[in-house]
Amino acid sequence: MKLVYFAWVRERIGRPDEDVDIPGGIATVADLVRWLKTRGVEYEYAFENEQVVRAAIDHVHVKPDHVIAGAREIAFFPPMTGG
Amino acid sequence: MKLVYFAWVRERIGRPDEDVDIPGGIATVADLVRWLKTRGVEYEYAFENEQVVRAAIDHVHVKPDHVIAGAREIAFFPPMTGG
Amino acid sequence: MNATIRIQTEPFDAARETDLMTAGRADVGAVVAFTGLCRDEGGKLSSLELEHYPGMAEAELTRIAARAEERWPLLGLTVIHRFGMISPGEGIVLVLAASAHREAAFEAASFLMDYLKTRAPFWKREHLKDGTVGAWVEAKVQDDAAAERWA
Amino acid sequence: MNATIRIQTEPFDAARETDLMTAGRADVGAVVAFTGLCRDEGGKLSSLELEHYPGMAEAELTRIAARAEERWPLLGLTVIHRFGMISPGEGIVLVLAASAHREAAFEAASFLMDYLKTRAPFWKREHLKDGTVGAWVEAKVQDDAAAERWA
Numbered sequence: 001m002k003l004v005y006f007a008w009v010r011e012r013i014g015r016p017d018e019d020v021d022i023p024g025g026i027a028t029v030a031d032l033v034r035w036l037k038t039r040g041v042e043y044e045y046a047f048e049n050e051q052v053v054r055a056a057i058d059h060v061h062v063k064p065d066h067v068i069a070g071a072r073e074i075a076f077f078p079p080m081t082g083g
Numbered sequence: 084m085k086l087v088y089f090a091w092v093r094e095r096i097g098r099p100d101e102d103v104d105i106p107g108g109i110a111t112v113a114d115l116v117r118w119l120k121t122r123g124v125e126y127e128y129a130f131e132n133e134q135v136v137r138a139a140i141d142h143v144h145v146k147p148d149h150v151i152a153g154a155r156e157i158a159f160f161p162p163m164t165g166g
Numbered sequence: 167m168n169a170t171i172r173i174q175t176e177p178f179d180a181a182r183e184t185d186l187m188t189a190g191r192a193d194v195g196a197v198v199a200f201t202g203l204c205r206d207e208g209g210k211l212s213s214l215e216l217e218h219y220p221g222m223a224e225a226e227l228t229r230i231a232a233r234a235e236e237r238w239p240l241l242g243l244t245v246i247h248r249f250g251m252i253s254p255g256e257g258i259v260l261v262l263a264a265s266a267h268r269e270a271a272f273e274a275a276s277f278l279m280d281y282l283k284t285r286a287p288f289w290k291r292e293h294l295k296d297g298t299v300g301a302w303v304e305a306k307v308q309d310d311a312a313a314e315r316w317a
Numbered sequence: 318m319n320a321t322i323r324i325q326t327e328p329f330d331a332a333r334e335t336d337l338m339t340a341g342r343a344d345v346g347a348v349v350a351f352t353g354l355c356r357d358e359g360g361k362l363s364s365l366e367l368e369h370y371p372g373m374a375e376a377e378l379t380r381i382a383a384r385a386e387e388r389w390p391l392l393g394l395t396v397i398h399r400f401g402m403i404s405p406g407e408g409i410v411l412v413l414a415a416s417a418h419r420e421a422a423f424e425a426a427s428f429l430m431d432y433l434k435t436r437a438p439f440w441k442r443e444h445l446k447d448g449t450v451g452a453w454v455e456a457k458v459q460d461d462a463a464a465e466r467w468a
Contacts, residue, residue, distance in 0.1 A: 006368060006370055006438065006440060007368055007440035007442075007453050056370070056438070059370075059372055059373035059376040059377070060376070061377075061436065075370060075373065075438075077370065077438060077440070078440060078453060079435075079455075080434070080435060080436065080438055080439060080440065080456065081434075081439065081440050081441045081453070081454045081455070081456050082367070082369070082398060082409075082410070082433060082434065082437045082438070082439025082441070083353055083398075083409070083410050083433045083434040083439070
């Protein structure tokens with residue numbers, strides 16, 4: 001599955017995107033975040049406040065309890081500051 | 084005193100402005116309207132619905148009970164439809 | 167801040183007026199430009215005639231602009247209202263409001279238009295394509311209601 | 318009605334976009350143009366860096382525009398958002414909303430901006446005149462509140 005990161009989430013993780021093989025038992029966005037945080041301190045830092053980081057699946061905003069089955073691309077980013 | 088008229092008030096009265104000598108006892112805008120209506124059918128027609136016609140004294144909107152003493156120019160016109 | 171108020175027969179250029187307001191400065195974060203245009207009413211209108219009360223129109227727009235400046239932290243305010251004969255598709259009125267942030271610019275422009283509609287001494291009459299002169303446009307009750315929401 | 322949505326690095330021309338929307342038609346009675354500009358923050362800012370999520374930015378602006386079109390009787394809608402490095406005084410975002418009457422145009426433009434601020438995937442970072450790169454701009458609680466008033 002492709003993961004993409006933006007703004008300070010991207011900077012903290014240290015890469016703009018990556019392809020990951022997600023292990024079984026990871027059903028929701030929140031599950032995915034918990035698993036990512038086991039992968040290293042850069043992920044722990046990026047997701048240190050899980051409530052702040054937003055997610056999108058295939059270009060659509062989703063909540064942490066959204067299921068990830070069938071997703072092609074999952075994005076994580078800070079609250080938006082455009083406009 | 085100078086009186087000026089606009090839009091259909093002007094058309095009904097048949098002139099854009101006039102100088103009038105106002106008799107004693109005319110204290111307010113409403114008094115002035117009642118006196119004007121005695122001057123002819125054109126004034127009766129223009130002020131047939133007194134609540135509709137608006138007034139301004141020296142370029143400032145006023146209510147019917149406003150005193151006219153000291154006024155240089157009194158205007159009568161329909162509700163505004165600019166913009 | 168000095169508001170720009172103009173009553174004129176000529177068309178206005180919203181881009182030029184915006185440039186005049188914002189050129190050479192970097193404190194403006196938001197500009198709201200409202201343009202009111204002459205509609206052809208489904209093809210039956212040949213032109214709109216706008217009568218105004220010279221002197222009072224400028225005075226009243228200046229008073230309305232001053233109220234907006236008291237109420238919102240504006241960095242620029244322009245109100246241009248045309249009179250005379252106006253063709254379908256042409257602009258009738260332009261309001262520009264500039265501020266550091268968008269809320270003030272949106273609210274000030276909206277307030278200006280609501281107040282202008284009910285207080286600025288302008289009157290519209292329709293000239294139709296069949297050559298007849300229509301009645302004077304009647305004021306709308308909803309315009310009074312719109313103005314009252316700022317009270 | 319097809320909304321015009323563009324994400325670009327180049328500056329935009331509000332007058333040209335308005336002309337494209339209204340040229341040759343006489344059913345539009347009101348156009349509200351909102352321009353969001355880059356402020357220099359009292360002289361300390363050299364430029365604003367705007368990062369965006371390509372693909373999702375277009376998709377989300379298209380969804381927001383569709384909601385506005387469902388909610389108000391619009392005759393034209395344009396949203397242009399820039400990304401990359403933007404200098405103080407330059408435009409960042411342009412929203413144009415056209416309708417027969419002013420209420421719809423004002424409300425749709427204001428709604429677009431409120432939703433865009435909280436939902437369109439763009440992030441700002443300040444580059445300062447002293448050569449340092451500032452922190453990512455933090456989202457404002459009042460922007461969430463502004464978006465919620467349309468719910």
